[in-house]
Amino acid sequence: MQVLQKQTARPAGQRAQKSGRRATVFRAQAVATDRKPLVTTKSDEIMAEARNLLPGGVNSPVRAFKSVGGNPIVFDRVKGPYCWDVDGNKYVDYIGSWGPAIVGAANDEVNAVLRDQIEKGTSFGAPGPLENVLAKMVIERVPSVEMVRFVSSGTEACLSVLRLMRAYTKREKVIKFVGCYHGHADSFLVKAGSGVATLGLPDSPGVPASTAAATLNATYNDLDSVRELFKANKGQIAGVILEPVVGNSGFIVPTKEFLQGLREICTAEGALLCFDEVMTGFRIAKGCAQEHWGITPDVTTMGKVIGGGLPVGAYGGRREIMEMVAPAGPMYQAGTLSGNPLAMAAGIKTLEILGRPGAYEHLDRITGKLINGIMAAAKENGHAVTGGHISGMFGFFFCEGPVTCYEDVADKADTAKFARFHRAMLEEGVYLAPSQFEAGFTGLQHTDADIEFTIEAARRALKRI
Structure with missing residues (x-):
């Protein structure tokens, strides 16, 4: 059984010290495959109360994690490319408030x-x-x-x-x-x-x-x-x-x-x-x-x-x-x-x-690096995958391509595998859209270190799903 250790907050993707500690607050250190779930006690409590107050416990349906399973993560704060939940877990954020945080959250x-x-x-x-x-x-x-x-x-x-x-x-x-x-x-x-x-x-x-x-x-x-x-x-x-x-x-x-x-x-x-x-x-x-x-x-x-x-x-x-x-x-x-x-x-x-020089060039470069890295990691681990990006918008499906319309997604995409991947990435400290039917977003705030951290997280997640 691997152990989840609470870590000091450090920019995601920063090289680990000799102690082996990494960037996210809760990170797995052992190599066993029976990974311990995230500690989400406060999130769970808040969502249990919310279900008696709000339809489905949320104010917008996709937040409910219906298609990926488990309880939603309840946010406490956001800054730059990161978000923290109410239990203190830190994630690299690829939703960015569903797109608006293109220059970084709380810029x-x-x-x-x-x-x-x-x-x-x-x-x-x-x-x-x-x-x-x-x-x-x-x-x-x-x-x-x-x-x-x-x-x-x-x-x-x-x-x-x-x-x-x-x-x-x-x-x-x-x-x-x-x-x-x-x-x-x-x-x-x-x-x-x-x-x-x-x-x-x-x-x-x-x-x-x-x-x-x-x-x-x-x-x-x-x-x-x-x-x-x-x-x-x-x-x-x-x-x-x-x-x-x-x-x-x-x-x-x-x-x-x-x-x-x-x-x-x-x-x-x-x-x-x-x-x-x-x-x-x-x-x-x-x-x-x-x-x-x-x-x-x-x-x-x-x-x-x-x-x-x-x-x-x-x-x-x-x-x-x-x-x-x-x-x-x-x-x-x-x-x-x-x-x-x-x-x-x-x-x-x-x-x-x-409008400043280099903004869209940065978005295109880091997003290409991210999606190409995730797809390469998937293929290395035997998963069919297709995807791509334009500037700071990206997405991928667990299926053979091409995907040219919604009917292709409905017929081909392995949504069950995506759900497992989504949960595994949460455990790795990466927050993706909780649905196969939503695009992902990067922003000017994401660094090469964040992208490299995410690709390595994806590689580990894809090995165990």
């Missing part, structure tokens, strides 16, 4: 502007100068955006842009792709990804049949499936919405031909093309996925990174489309906390940091 520069703003007020409910500053930064960077509207979440951005597409085209139907997740608005909970896929849920109860009927589902990376829907619904489709790199069915990359084909089809059919860049926005390129692929949609949704860790969302597009939005136009959308000054301040500083 000192971001915290400084937040402290300054708190002294001025945390909410105005009135125009503030920071809205203009962040709007100009978004418009300057994102090819499709000439005007932008800030909201409070990615879900709000997506449901608003859906209404906008319908208002602008005077059509009701929309095409989405199986396994793509665009928030929990009724229209999008039809064959959705993310937590819906993680929990194996059918289309959500509570969604009216009439709403579901207006949502048409195509297969990702399959232009013929899109053409067939346009043919069968001639003149009725307002637009097409998709993740330009899927992060809510795991990590699935489109072909450029697929994206270019969508652009051409929408133009020919008089429909709008929407890139949902809530996840990819400012993460895979300074100008988002549309800059990376060189393909410009009509409208774009954003979130996560542009709030620097605070609740935020945004949608934008060509001026003529955005001027449909009230009070400039007839399509109504409003929000008490929209343009919140704290979120604007954090977003401005985050985008400023990302």
Whole structure:
């Protein structure tokens, strides 16, 4: 039986001293295979109480660890690339608050502007100068955006842009792709990804049949499936919405031909093309996925990174489309906390940091090193694996490739093996997304030492699963 020893906190990946101690607070020192579980007494107690207070004990479903087993880890604090749970265990974090912490959790520069703003007020409910500053930064960077509207979440951005597409085209139907997740608005909970896929849920109860009927589902990376829907619904489709790199069915990359084909089809059919860049926005390129692929949609949704860790969302597009939005136009959308000054301040500083020389080069290099190292370790230990990365976004599946759509993931991916791997990596001091159907994220805060630590952790974990 191996023994878990409590260690002093030290940056993850730092070379062990002669005592053999490593970076995480609880680390295995023996070589036996019957590894002792993590000490998570306080996490377990908090979750037991939470289940009587919150549905499933959580405020967002994928946090519940349903697909990987065991109790969720309850966080106490985060800093840089690390997180600590309430029992004192330390982990290298590859979730980063599901993407926003791209410059590091509790970044000192971001915290400084937040402290300054708190002294001025945390909410105005009135125009503030920071809205203009962040709007100009978004418009300057994102090819499709000439005007932008800030909201409070990615879900709000997506449901608003859906209404906008319908208002602008005077059509009701929309095409989405199986396994793509665009928030929990009724229209999008039809064959959705993310937590819906993680929990194996059918289309959500509570969604009216009439709403579901207006949502048409195509297969990702399959232009013929899109053409067939346009043919069968001639003149009725307002637009097409998709993740330009899927992060809510795991990590699935489109072909450029697929994206270019969508652009051409929408133009020919008089429909709008929407890139949902809530996840990819400012993460895979300074100008988002549309800059990376060189393909410009009509409208774009954003979130996560542009709030620097605070609740935020945004949608934008060509001026003529955005001027449909009230009070400039007839399509109504409003929000008490929209343009919140704290979120604007954090977003401005985050985008400023990302604009510094070498930022995206660092993200691409360390993320490539991470995913290539994990996949090499898997293959060394006899596991089928496929995966990849773009800039600071990555993912992998325990199966033979290629994986080009959600159907491939559902048919091929070994989710049971992923669950075992996830638990083993927690024991090794690495925090991954608790679902095979979620992408992973790196940030400017991750160092080569963190990546090397993680690869070695993966090598040990993969030997014993």
